[in-house]
Amino acid sequence: MPIRINEQEKSFCIETENTMYQMKADEYGVLKHIWYGEHTGCDMEYLLDYPDVGFSGNIYDAGNKRNYSLDTMPLEYSASGIGDFRLSAISAVHSDGSNALDLRYQGYFTKKGKYSIMGLPCVYADEDTAETLEILLKDITSNITVILKYGVLDKLDIITRSAVIMNSWKYPVTLKKAFSICLDFPQGNLEWVHFHGRHAMERIVERAPLIHGIAESSSERGASSHQQNPSVLLCDKNCTEENGSCFGAVLIYSGSFQTKIECDQLDQVRMVMGINPKSFSWILKEGEKFYTPEVILSYSGKGMQVLSHNFHRVIRNNVCRGKYKLAERSVLINNWEATYYDFDDKKLLSIAKDAARLGVDMLVIDDGWFGKRNDDRSGLGDWFVNENKIKEGLCSLVEKVRSLGLKCGIWFEPEMVSEDSILYREHPDWAIKIPNRKPMRSRFQLVLDLTRQDVRDYIYNSVSRILKCADISYVKWDMNRSICDWYSAELSPERQGEMPHRYILGLYELLEKLTSDFPDVLFEGCSGGGGRFDAGMLYYCPQIWCSDNTDAYERTKIQYGTSFFYPISSMGTHVSAVPNHQTGRTIPLESRAVVAMAGSFGYELDPSTLSQQETLDVRNQIRRYKKYRTLIHNGFYYRLSNPIDDNYAVWSFVSSDRTQVLVQGMIFHTKANVLRTPIKLRGLSPDKKYILESSGQVYTGKALMEGGILLPRSWGDYYPVEMYFTAFL
Numbered sequence: 001m002p003i004r005i006n007e008q009e010k011s012f013c014i015e016t017e018n019t020m021y022q023m024k025a026d027e028y029g030v031l032k033h034i035w036y037g038e039h040t041g042c043d044m045e046y047l048l049d050y051p052d053v054g055f056s057g058n059i060y061d062a063g064n065k066r067n068y069s070l071d072t073m074p075l076e077y078s079a080s081g082i083g084d085f086r087l088s089a090i091s092a093v094h095s096d097g098s099n100a101l102d103l104r105y106q107g108y109f110t111k112k113g114k115y116s117i118m119g120l121p122c123v124y125a126d127e128d129t130a131e132t133l134e135i136l137l138k139d140i141t142s143n144i145t146v147i148l149k150y151g152v153l154d155k156l157d158i159i160t161r162s163a164v165i166m167n168s169w170k171y172p173v174t175l176k177k178a179f180s181i182c183l184d185f186p187q188g189n190l191e192w193v194h195f196h197g198r199h200a201m202e203r204i205v206e207r208a209p210l211i212h213g214i215a216e217s218s219s220e221r222g223a224s225s226h227q228q229n230p231s232v233l234l235c236d237k238n239c240t241e242e243n244g245s246c247f248g249a250v251l252i253y254s255g256s257f258q259t260k261i262e263c264d265q266l267d268q269v270r271m272v273m274g275i276n277p278k279s280f281s282w283i284l285k286e287g288e289k290f291y292t293p294e295v296i297l298s299y300s301g302k303g304m305q306v307l308s309h310n311f312h313r314v315i316r317n318n319v320c321r322g323k324y325k326l327a328e329r330s331v332l333i334n335n336w337e338a339t340y341y342d343f344d345d346k347k348l349l350s351i352a353k354d355a356a357r358l359g360v361d362m363l364v365i366d367d368g369w370f371g372k373r374n375d376d377r378s379g380l381g382d383w384f385v386n387e388n389k390i391k392e393g394l395c396s397l398v399e400k401v402r403s404l405g406l407k408c409g410i411w412f413e414p415e416m417v418s419e420d421s422i423l424y425r426e427h428p429d430w431a432i433k434i435p436n437r438k439p440m441r442s443r444f445q446l447v448l449d450l451t452r453q454d455v456r457d458y459i460y461n462s463v464s465r466i467l468k469c470a471d472i473s474y475v476k477w478d479m480n481r482s483i484c485d486w487y488s489a490e491l492s493p494e495r496q497g498e499m500p501h502r503y504i505l506g507l508y509e510l511l512e513k514l515t516s517d518f519p520d521v522l523f524e525g526c527s528g529g530g531g532r533f534d535a536g537m538l539y540y541c542p543q544i545w546c547s548d549n550t551d552a553y554e555r556t557k558i559q560y561g562t563s564f565f566y567p568i569s570s571m572g573t574h575v576s577a578v579p580n581h582q583t584g585r586t587i588p589l590e591s592r593a594v595v596a597m598a599g600s601f602g603y604e605l606d607p608s609t610l611s612q613q614e615t616l617d618v619r620n621q622i623r624r625y626k627k628y629r630t631l632i633h634n635g636f637y638y639r640l641s642n643p644i645d646d647n648y649a650v651w652s653f654v655s656s657d658r659t660q661v662l663v664q665g666m667i668f669h670t671k672a673n674v675l676r677t678p679i680k681l682r683g684l685s686p687d688k689k690y691i692l693e694s695s696g697q698v699y700t701g702k703a704l705m706e707g708g709i710l711l712p713r714s715w716g717d718y719y720p721v722e723m724y725f726t727a728f729l
């Protein structure tokens with residue numbers, strides 16, 4: 001039983017294979033957080049200290065106990081307004097204008113299996129692999145209750161958390177903040193690692209000490225964003241890939257989010273994570289509930305690589321869904337960087353013909369096949385084929401592509417509308433804008449109001465009509481701007497603050513319907529590359545275009561950051577032409593390929609421009625990718641260097657039986673007269689012997705892990721690395 005409860009003491013202990021999570025309701029019914037970390041087999045309450053701290057007040061019922069303060073003790077879900085002056089998890093304004101909740105323990109409930117969350121993506125698991133604990137807290141004055149939900153996937157060292165807020169009395173209450181978790185680390189002394197960036201440079205790792213005060217990583221863009229990612233890692237100061245304690249948290253949400261971490265007056269650390277309160281409020285009338293998105297938590301006492309493995313496993317197996325989640329993904333060719341908007345069916349067919357000869361499995365027709373879409377100023381929303389470009393119609397084109405042995409995929413940007421479109425001319429009110437104000441344009445487009453049923457129906461019908469009429473195997477679901485001007489004619493003035501979250505609920509409803517009605521179609525998420533690379537989108541789309549930056553050098557950094565939480569199979573990674581369209585950099589074709597192989601692989605170039613030698617090279621790359629694909633997607637991934645600091649990016653994939661090892665990467669800048677660099681491999685069987693395919697040389701696992709393997713002697717910049725080992729007894 002992963003959930004142990006002592007009813008008399010009102011204490012709760014969640015146990016996973018290697019971790020332990022403890023909390024306890026005390027004599028006042030305050031739910032204290034006791035411990036999350038290593039499985040010690042011990043009640044860790046002895047570590048809590050209760051100093052009498054000036055200006056940290058005491059709850060009334062504590063009487064003379066000057067050292068009993070909500071402001072200093074670790075709490076499981078702290079509410080604002082009643083004397084805990086640190087970050088709070090929930091803030092609610094009552095009908096009399098007061099803002100306070102005093103949440104006390106009422107009871108608990110457990111069940112086999114994992115809870116689900118109405119309208120929101122979350123971890124799923126069957127009854128044999130998960131358990132649920134619910135703890136009920138109630139405000140001592142009003143009838144507002146909070147159910148804290150814990151999902152336990154004990155074999156995976158995963159605990160999920162979410163909260164449900166319920167109003168059971170006759171007065172409405174307005175939630176100003178409803179985080180998914182509040183997590184206290186009374187022992188403090190932590191660093192945080194977060195993932196920042198910008199368009200075409202997403203999820204760059206940044207590690208920093210926590211200083212007194214509040215650190216924040218968040219988005220207010222209506223999407224999880226390029227700029228910050230809804231994932232965070234807290235670790236001890238000496239934590240490395242292989243050693244030390246670290247905690248990871250991933251929010252399963254695609255909208256505006258906030259992660260805040262406070263180091264308080266006593267050096268304790270508190271983290272809150274969930275929907276961004278800056279663009280949120282929610283009215284709960286009598287009988288209504290509010291569901292927060294879920295956070296996935298894991299702890300590793302053995303460094304960050306184990307933490308990453310835990311997240312890769314749970315996101316791949318228990319968040320991603322559908323028939324493609326574990327399937328070998330097709331090698332695709334996408335025409336975007338090959339043609340941009342300038343294509344017709346002849347050009348697409350010629351790309352498909354060349355690609356078929358290379359061993360590519362699928363042609364993806366990107367932006368520009370619909371409406372009057374010849375640049376980014378028009379056409380979004382008009383999801384019917386542009387017959388000036390696709391002259392014989394989409395069905396006939398798809399059939400021709402199919403007859404070449406390729407499947408066909410297609411691009412949509414369903415959430416958007418161009419002002420120059422039939423849709424906008426007919427339904428200007430469907431675009432998000434505030435009455436009497438000009439909306440912000442971004443890429444000349446406006447956003448459709450997905451909180452509206454008629455808008456969602458229109459999008460569903462437009463997309464499904466195309467998927468029904470042509471034999472389409474893949475959809476790239478793009479979204480190319482940040483959202484502001486929040487206002488919906490469907491919502492009353494006092495409910496406008498609900499719109500950003502309602503937008504995401506509308507998006508999820510739409511994706512749920514489309515993905516379940518078209519189970520054979522692989523949906524790939526995209527938002528100007530990786531602007532919505534989050535676990536919420538991965539619930540519907542098992543892969544996401546990692547970045548619009550296809551420069552292999554910069555991609556090593558982007559993919560490195562993405563790998564901390566998200567599985568390798570979830571990253572869309574393509575080889576593009578040189579000079580690269582985003583940076584002008586020229587990188588050898590082989591190096592571009594090894595970098596793109598660390599993901600769901602494809603090409604984004606015009607194959608007719610390849611020389612004879614390059615054509616042979618690409619064929620060879622596709623053959624190799626198909627050979628390694630299962631290992632890349634199912635194996636354990638190891639970051640063997642830090643490409644932000646090192647002069648090389650090297651990583652490896654090790655099969656779960658440790659008999660296959662693929663080391664890939666790139667040496668950035670070649671230097672004269674230097675020794676070759678040894679790279680220590682990880683995750684091998686020390687006593688097994690491994691043969692390096694390219695040379696036939698044999699090494700023991702111990703040698704490769706303790707001594708390492710020399711990187712190749714490089715010649716020229718951006719030199720590729722690839723070594724494939726197999727074990728024998």
Ligand code: DGJ
Pocket residue numbers: 336366367411478480526527528529545547548
């Ligand atoms: C942004 C995407 O990330 C690109 O790959 C491409 O699909 C363009 N949008 C098309 O507009």
